[in-house]
Amino acid sequence: MKSLNDLPIFVAVAESGGFSSAARVLDLSKSAVSKRITQLEQHLGARLFHRTTRHLSLTEAGVSFYDSAAAAVRCAQDAEDAVSALLGEPRGHLKIAVPLSFGQLHVSRMIPEFLNRYPLITIDLVMEDGPINLLDSHVDVALLTGKLPDSSLIARRLLPLRSITVVSPTYTAKTSLSCPKDLLEENCITRSTSSNKNVWSFISKQHSYELNVTGNYSVNNSEALKEAALNGVGIARLPTFVVGEYIANKKLVHLFPDFAMPELDLHLVYPERNYLPQKVKVFNDFAREFFGGDTPYWEKGLLS
Numbered sequence: 001m002k003s004l005n006d007l008p009i010f011v012a013v014a015e016s017g018g019f020s021s022a023a024r025v026l027d028l029s030k031s032a033v034s035k036r037i038t039q040l041e042q043h044l045g046a047r048l049f050h051r052t053t054r055h056l057s058l059t060e061a062g063v064s065f066y067d068s069a070a071a072a073v074r075c076a077q078d079a080e081d082a083v084s085a086l087l088g089e090p091r092g093h094l095k096i097a098v099p100l101s102f103g104q105l106h107v108s109r110m111i112p113e114f115l116n117r118y119p120l121i122t123i124d125l126v127m128e129d130g131p132i133n134l135l136d137s138h139v140d141v142a143l144l145t146g147k148l149p150d151s152s153l154i155a156r157r158l159l160p161l162r163s164i165t166v167v168s169p170t171y172t173a174k175t176s177l178s179c180p181k182d183l184l185e186e187n188c189i190t191r192s193t194s195s196n197k198n199v200w201s202f203i204s205k206q207h208s209y210e211l212n213v214t215g216n217y218s219v220n221n222s223e224a225l226k227e228a229a230l231n232g233v234g235i236a237r238l239p240t241f242v243v244g245e246y247i248a249n250k251k252l253v254h255l256f257p258d259f260a261m262p263e264l265d266l267h268l269v270y271p272e273r274n275y276l277p278q279k280v281k282v283f284n285d286f287a288r289e290f291f292g293g294d295t296p297y298w299e300k301g302l303l304s
Contacts, residue, residue, distance in 0.1 A: 006040040007069045009033055010048065014066050015136050018056050025138045074273075091120035092279045097134070097142040101222045102241060102266070103127035106298075107143070110290045114283065121279050129193075134271055141270045141280050155267040158287060159296050162240045162263045165200070165255040170232040172253055177235075180209045180256055187234035188213035193220045200237055202259040209259075237261065244298030254302065 012022040013033065023030045041048050048062035058066060098107045104127060111123060126132075126139070134142055134153060145161060165183070175186065180202040190197040190213070197218065202209045215234050219225050222242045229236040229243075230251060246252040268284050270276075291297065 006036050006043075007072055009036045010040055011066070011070050012138070013037060013049070013056070014058060014062065014070075021136075025136070089120055090118050090278045090282045092277065093122045093124065094279045094283060095124040095126070095138060095140050096283070097126045097128070097132050097137070097139045099143065099145075100127050100129045101239075102143065104223075106241060106291070110287065113290065114286050117286065118279075118282060121282075134269065140277065141268060141283055144267050144269045145264045152272050153269050154272050155269045156284065158266045158268050159291050159293060160263050161266050162299070163237050163261045164240055164243070164257075165235055165237050165261075166229055166243050166247065166252040167235045167255055168230055168232045169250070169253055171234070177255055179207075180211060180259060183211055183213050183235060186213075187217075188215040189217040189219075189225060189228050189234040189236050190215060191220065191222060191225055191237075192218040201262055202256060203261070204259045207259075240299050240302060241296065244302055247302060 009022065009026065009028075012025050013019060016022045016025055019030050019033045019037070023033045026033065037048065044061075044065070046061040046065075047059050048065060050057045050059055096107075103125070107125065107127070111125060115121065115123065126137075132139065132142060143158065144155070165180075167177075176182070177186070180200070183200065188198075188200070198213055200211050200213050202211070217228055217233055219228070222238055225236050226238055226242050226246070228234065229238070230246065235255065243252055247254050268287065270280050270284075292300075
């Protein structure tokens, strides 16, 4: 049946909600996607989508057809994954989604080494913040923090994301900072997109503090916040993956090393399948090896 080739296109249009969005996911032109859907409708003798200038939705026939079509696409993917697992060298196309700052600073360093080890794999790396639907975007694996967006996803802990307070040596020369409570009298610069941007928590064996800090600068990007700290604007709470190397070269000072701050976990997330694609498995294994697990490479000597 020639129409079998059209099933992934139909499923992509149904799941993404439009020809243009499906075309981007499938790396096809909008006209090619529209033509294939029209051919499928002609083959079935039924209209699958209601089309208007602003909206696309499944017809009753489309809803009925979708469940079987989506199941067929998943079975075909499982069959392909099963065969791929038997082949010697990992191969195939891998679409990866990662947070912007972590992607720029660390995933971008990892990918060249990964491709050198696995030259038959091709990569589409998407670096952006905010929610992402792995299934609609045809993402094979993502790096995510927090609650999973979909119960059909599998998550494997990759590494901890720790934050610390940092300041430039020029700033510390002007003030005395001996414990977290001293921050109440200091200029604390913050990341505006953080849900607790002005509430900083510190934990040690003897004391715990939850402080309401204030400052004259807030920005929605960790890299910009780091630059402000480097230039002596104020004290910043930042992830170690952003500031680790600056503490190592003494351009920033790690304040209150005897206190920990609440941390998150970074997860490798991928759609649930009967057979884990070999390309996803080797990426997961390589990422664990490259970053260093519970003590990532940017924290070597930092928290000891």
